[in-house]
Amino acid sequence: DGGITQSPKYLFRKEGQNVTLSCEQNLNHDAMYWYRQDPGQGLRLIYYSQIVNDFQKGDIAEGYSVSREKKESFPLTVTSAQKNPTAFYLCASSIRGETQYFGPGTRLLVL
Amino acid sequence: EDKVVQSPLSLVVHEGDTVTLNCSYEVTNFRSLLWYKQEKKAPTFLFMLTSSGIEKKSGRLSSILDKKELFSILNITATQTGDSAIYLCAALNFNKFYFGSGTKLNVKP
Numbered sequence: 525d526g527g528i529t530q531s532p533k534y535l536f537r538k539e540g541q542n543v544t545l546s547c548e549q550n551l552n553h554d555a556m557y558w559y560r561q562d563p564g565q566g567l568r569l570i571y572y573s574q575i576v577n578d579f580q581k582g583d584i585a586e587g588y589s590v591s592r593e594k595k596e597s598f599p600l601t602v603t604s605a606q607k608n609p610t611a612f613y614l615c616a617s618s619i620r621g622e623t624q625y626f627g628p629g630t631r632l633l634v635l
Numbered sequence: 636e637d638k639v640v641q642s643p644l645s646l647v648v649h650e651g652d653t654v655t656l657n658c659s660y661e662v663t664n665f666r667s668l669l670w671y672k673q674e675k676k677a678p679t680f681l682f683m684l685t686s687s688g689i690e691k692k693s694g695r696l697s698s699i700l701d702k703k704e705l706f707s708i709l710n711i712t713a714t715q716t717g718d719s720a721i722y723l724c725a726a727l728n729f730n731k732f733y734f735g736s737g738t739k740l741n742v743k744p
Contacts, residue, residue: 557732566641566723566736567678574730582731614677616732621666624725624732626677 527551528627530615535632537602537609545600545630547615556598557616557624560584567614573598574620602632610634637662639726641735649743652714656738658724659706668700668707669732671723678723681709714742 528549537543549556555574559567569582573592587606592598598617602609612631618624642657660668667685671678682691684700684707691698695714700707711718721737 559734564739567725567734569731569734572731580730621727621729623669623680623683624727625680626671629677 528615528617528625530613530627530630532630533628535630536635537632538635540604542601542603543632545602545613545615545632547598547600547627548596549598549615549617549627550596551617551625552595553617553619553625554595555618555620555624556592557618558582558588558590558598558600559614559616561612561614570600570613637726637728637733639724639733639735641722641724641738643738644736645739645741647741647743648714650715652742653710653712654714654740656709656711656722656724656740657706658708658735660724660726660733661705662726662728662733664728665702665705665726666729667727669725669727670698670707670709671725673721673723673737674719681722711740714740716742716744718742 531546557572558570571590573579589601614629615627616624639660669683670681682698687702695712698709719742721739723737725732725734
């Protein structure tokens with residue numbers, strides 16, 4: 525069954541802690557994306573990657589980092605530099621220039 | 636600056652009403668316009684529009700793109716309470732999807 529998985533569903537972060545959100549896809553898509561969504565807001569692009577071992581900053585990359593060592597995986601680290609990390613994080617993938625599909629999301633909360 | 640603007644921001648209607656949601660865009664190297672429906676989870680894909688003037692339909696939903704005036708509309712006829720959601724549009728260029736802030740639709744019984 526092809527799709528995009530994200531884990532965990534909920535994540536709690538303590539002050540000063542780095543946390544990593546997982547995103548895996550088995551759709552054989554080249555492009556992968558991370559978005560942040562705040563309550564009542566649209567999606568804001570954090571990072572995206574068009575190909576393995578390459579990624580670009582989106583509109584709100586500060587305080588976040590990513591890696592793309594495998595085609596299937598695009599993990600997002602929320603660093604301690606991100607002062608307001610509470611949000612809904614969505615991972616997506618697409619064939620370049622085609623429809624983008626989303627994972628189920630991770631809700632990050634700060635303790 | 637590339638941007639996508641949706642209107643209205645929110646809308647309250649009664650079951651059976653017809654609604655029109657608007658999406659205007661200014662995106663360099665524009666390729667396609669996409670519509671998504673988001674309930675309390677991840678967005679689900681509705682339509683992808685690439686050609687101007689060609690309506691796409693799925694049940695009670697339909698959408699059309701005007702590449703000259705740089706906008707798209709999403710129509711929902713005979714609305715149902717299950718249509719209550721946030722509707723997002725996104726403009727795609729070669730590399731990125733630019734999302735609007737969404738229209739929150741509330742359909743009352």
